[in-house]
Amino acid sequence: MRLDDVGQSENVEDRRGSGGGGGGFGFPGGRGGLGFGTIAILTLVGWLLGINPAILIGGAEMISGSGRGSQASLPDQRRPQQRSGAPDADQQFVSAVLKSTEDVWAEILPQQLNVRYPKPNLVMFAGATRSACGGAQSAMGPFYCPVDSKVYLDTSFFGEMKTRLRAGGDFAYAYVIAHEVGHHVENVLGILPKVQQMQQRVGRKEANALSVRVELMADCLAGVWAHHADRKFRLLEQGDIEEALAAANAIGDDKLQKQSQGYVVPDSFTHGSSQQRMQWFTQGLKTGQIRSCDTFNRQQRL
Numbered sequence: 001m002r003l004d005d006v007g008q009s010e011n012v013e014d015r016r017g018s019g020g021g022g023g024g025f026g027f028p029g030g031r032g033g034l035g036f037g038t039i040a041i042l043t044l045v046g047w048l049l050g051i052n053p054a055i056l057i058g059g060a061e062m063i064s065g066s067g068r069g070s071q072a073s074l075p076d077q078r079r080p081q082q083r084s085g086a087p088d089a090d091q092q093f094v095s096a097v098l099k100s101t102e103d104v105w106a107e108i109l110p111q112q113l114n115v116r117y118p119k120p121n122l123v124m125f126a127g128a129t130r131s132a133c134g135g136a137q138s139a140m141g142p143f144y145c146p147v148d149s150k151v152y153l154d155t156s157f158f159g160e161m162k163t164r165l166r167a168g169g170d171f172a173y174a175y176v177i178a179h180e181v182g183h184h185v186e187n188v189l190g191i192l193p194k195v196q197q198m199q200q201r202v203g204r205k206e207a208n209a210l211s212v213r214v215e216l217m218a219d220c221l222a223g224v225w226a227h228h229a230d231r232k233f234r235l236l237e238q239g240d241i242e243e244a245l246a247a248a249n250a251i252g253d254d255k256l257q258k259q260s261q262g263y264v265v266p267d268s269f270t271h272g273s274s275q276q277r278m279q280w281f282t283q284g285l286k287t288g289q290i291r292s293c294d295t296f297n298r299q300q301r302l
Contacts, residue, residue, distance in 0.1 A: 001170040001240050005233050009099040011119050013150075014091055016126040090155045091124065097174045098122050098151075100235065101181045104228045109185070112290050120144075120184040122151040122177070142176055144183035146192050151180040167250040169243035171236070175222055175281070176247070182221030186214065191296075205267045212253075213295040215271040216280040216302060219248060220293035223284025231288075241285070248277040276302055 087095065102119050109117040123129065128137045132148035142153045157176070162168030186192050195214055199207040226244070230236045249255070252274025254264045271277070284293055295302060 001174060001237055002233065002235055003093070003096040003100070006096045006100045006103075006235075008087075008092065008095040009102060009119075009122070011102070011121045012091065012095045012098060013121055013123045014087075015129050016124055093170070093173070094122065094124060094153065094155065094177065097177045098181070100229045100233060101178060101225055104225050104232065105181070105185060107232075108224070108228055108288075108290070109188070113189070115188065117185075118149070118188065120149045120151055120181065122153060125152065125154055126156070127154065142180050144180045144187075146183070146187045149184060149187065151177070151184070153177070153180075161247065161250075165247070165250040167243075167247040169239070169246075171240035172243040172247040175226075175244040178222035178225045179218045181225070182218035183214075185221050185290075186217060191217070208268060208270050211270040212272045212276075212302070216276055217293050217295045219272070219277050220280040220284035220295070221290070223281040223286075224288055224290060224293065226281075226285050227288035244281060245278050248281050249274040252277050272302070 102117075105117045106119070109115050123131070123136075125136065126138070128135065129152070130136065131145045131150065131152055133143075133145035136143070136145075136152045138154040138156055140152075141157055142151065144151050158168070158173045161172060161176070183192070192214070195210050199210055202210075222244075226236070226241075251271070253269040253271050254266070254273040257264045257268075266273075272280075280293070280295070
């Protein structure tokens with residue numbers, strides 16, 4: 001993955017020096033997971049603000065933990081402490097990927113849908129921090145908070161992807177960031193609050209199905225980003241697409257459920273199967289068109 005020509009985003013907030021504890025990453029059956037206090041906060045914020053709490057919690061996003069994590073002592077982040085000195089490799093990588101998403105979406109969202117793109121912030125943290133959606137822990141994985149329009153990322157997640165999911169590589173990590181930014185695009189388009197309204201009128205099975213459509217759309221939008229970022233920056237190198245597809249395959253609901261409980265329950269899917277996640281990322285990558293990511297079109301086969 002080539003990032004030499006991209007530059008650095010001005011919208012990265014580095015809180016890694018702010019202290020705070022944190023549980024482990026919440027793989028199904030593994031250590032860590034969301035504490036009940038965090039879930040309660042996210043649920044309350046979601047319902048009060050008209051945003052699906054499943055998007056904020058399962059908004060643990062790429063992988064949602066199922067274990068009971070210990071509640072971390074969360075630092076007060078109203079005045080986040082910034083790390084001093086030159087940016088390290090993680091910050092430089094994250095900042096460059098975010099900058100590429102800013103440049104792409106600021107160009108194609110007005111072109112394709114006549115919508116202005118407000119840039120989100122990305123918060124890097126270690127262990128635990130606070131968001132407008134409540135406490136954020138490394139156990140939650142990367143997630144997007146629509147309340148403050150920020151992406152939250154503990155970069156130790158990348159190490160977990162490599163060692164536990166065997167889905168490492170720089171472009172796989174970029175795909176994770178692009179997926180979260182895809183949720184920001186959905187929020188800008190008004191999709192997230194509309195989905196919440198729909199979910200309030202249906203049962204759990206139907207609500208889960210709507211969540212799957214939200215997640216698959218974010219995968220497709222990540223593909224749209226990759227399409228245009230490659231054209232703009234000559235971003236892709238040999239093996240990059242395979243890395244992203246390996247990550248999408250590793251985090252499908254069917255694969256994670258099979259690993260954690262030995263069987264698959266499709267009605268409980270909230271993110272989509274491995275095949276679906278690979279399919280929708282590929283669709284966005286091939287077309288480069290936002291409209292091709294309309295997972296809510298009932299005539300569109302997921």
